Amino acid sequence: MASTNLVVVTVPHHPRQVPGPGFLVAGRYRLRSKLGGGGMGAVWLATDQLLEREVAVKQVVSTEGLTEESASDVRSRALREGRMAARLSHRNAIAMHDLALESGEPWLVMEYLPSRSVAQILHTTTTLPVAYAAHIGAQVAAAMATAHSEGIVHRDIKPGNILIANTGRAAGTVKISDFGISRAKDDIANVESGVITGTPAYFAPELARGGEPTEASDVYSLGATVYTAVEGEPPFGVDEDSLVLLHRVARGEITPPTRAGDLTPALLAMLEPSPGRRPTMAQARDQLARIAAGPGGNVGAVLQSPLPRNDSAIPIWGLSGRSSTRSNRSAPRTESGLPAARVLHPTSARPAAGPAPEPTPPTPTPTPSEPVAGPPAPPTPPTPPTAPTLPISPAVIGVGAVILLVLLMIVLVVAL
Structure with missing residues (x-):
């Protein structure tokens, strides 16, 4: 029986270069x-x-x-x-x-936009003033109204996808990013049936129930994002279990806003459970811009201008998040130990609505019939007496000179 020699040829494998700095x-x-x-x-x-x-x-x-x-x-x-x-x-x-x-x-x-996302800013501030949140929402709605007119649905509007420029002349400019899961309404290729794509905390109820994303679901997601900015958490709360959160979203029962103030009607309209009853993105843009402008304000300026900057405080786009590598130790701190920049008071923004702080009662002034409680104060050491100093006026000096002259004349008469 003839033997068979098996020859194995090894083909060298050249792995792809891993992308990194310099690639x-x-x-x-x-x-x-x-x-x-x-x-x-x-x-x-x-x-x-x-x-x-x-x-x-x-x-x-x-x-x-x-x-x-x-x-x-x-x-x-x-x-x-x-x-x-x-x-x-x-x-x-x-x-x-x-x-x-x-x-x-x-x-x-x-x-490339040097920026911080709204999610990063909220990680530092927890909430934003109503006028700031409305201003951000209005500019995102302006971009998305144009996208909807082009037949584009974003499907993942959330704080992490909204950027605010933080350097240079563009500082304060708001931009929506990451159209990674967006699609045209008429694009049916590569759409996987039954697969929900996006971030559950900002889903519209119809998406959580398996519906198709539409312009109305983008409006809902933007409303949920603005809600989070003023309330400090999404309208359905937070839960590590995505399925539990998804069921909560599907029911459409949001936590009523308590800090939104003048923004409340606009948020409730955008977060309407029925898609057909929500405003269009253009209507949401106009309503948010009016709230940001305030009574008698310039609505057009809200849509065309960067976020206002308050000269007496760090602007929101300049705040460093807790995840930032830059130290915050040099930042002034309040009595509670939190950075002072955590509380925002922009000059052109109305403060977020909510319970007003309780006034500090005035300290009572003790009277003789009301002795002050507590240990007596140590006695004050006596001050050594000093010789009184009498003022010498020019009149006194003149009288003295006359008397001296009379005495000299008397002495001369007696001497003679």
Whole structure:
């Protein structure tokens, strides 16, 4: 029996380079540092070497190790996000610059906005004044009204996706970001039946019950976001168990707002359980802008201007969150131990409604019939007496001179 020699040929495997600082995407975008991550992938600060500008580059989840069908789905989602964002051009929306391919992997190239998200700001302040929350909501609604006119539904409006520029001339500018799960109303490709995408705490009830996302569900999510900004937590509270929270959302029974003040009617309209009874995004924009402007204020300025800055306090976009690497030890602190910047009092913003602090009772002034309680004060040591000092006027000096002259004349007469 003849023997058979089995020859095994080993093909060297060249793993893909792991993206990191210095990595060059599509021969053009040089990665510098990671800005954050999300459900669709990491976001990097990069330099566009062709145009010599800073950009944000979003690395879509790698397709390595996936089946061809799954990899195709990931690429399709990235292309859809790029197309959706590119269709939207608005001063309050992050702009899409490019869709780059690196080793077959899609990367989204977007406007870079040095900023803090509303979620990061709330992590520091807990709540925002009513006028600030209305101003932010009005500008996001303005961008989303344009998106809806283009047939785009965002599907994930929440505090973490709303950015406020914190440096330079753009400081205070509000922008909605992350159209990663957005889609056009008529885009039926790659829609998985029965899969709910988004953040449950900001869901509309119809989504929690398995309905399709619509413009009305975006209005609800924005209302839930503004509610969170003034109340300190989402309208359905918080729960680590997403299913428990989802059932709560499906019932549509929100916790009534207690701090929203003039904003309450607008919030309740946006958080209406029935989608057909909610305002449109354009109507919500106008109502929020009127509240932010205040009686007799300029509604147009609210929609076109950055958030107002209070010169006597740190602006909200300059506050450092607890997760920030920058120390807050140098910040002035109140008697409760909290940073003084935690309490915001913008000059153009009305304070959030809520129970007024109890006035401090005046300290009673003791009378002779009401001795002061407590240990007696130590006696004050006596002050050594000092010789009285009498003022000498010019008249006294004159009289003295006359007397002296008379005495001299008498002495001379007697001597003679």
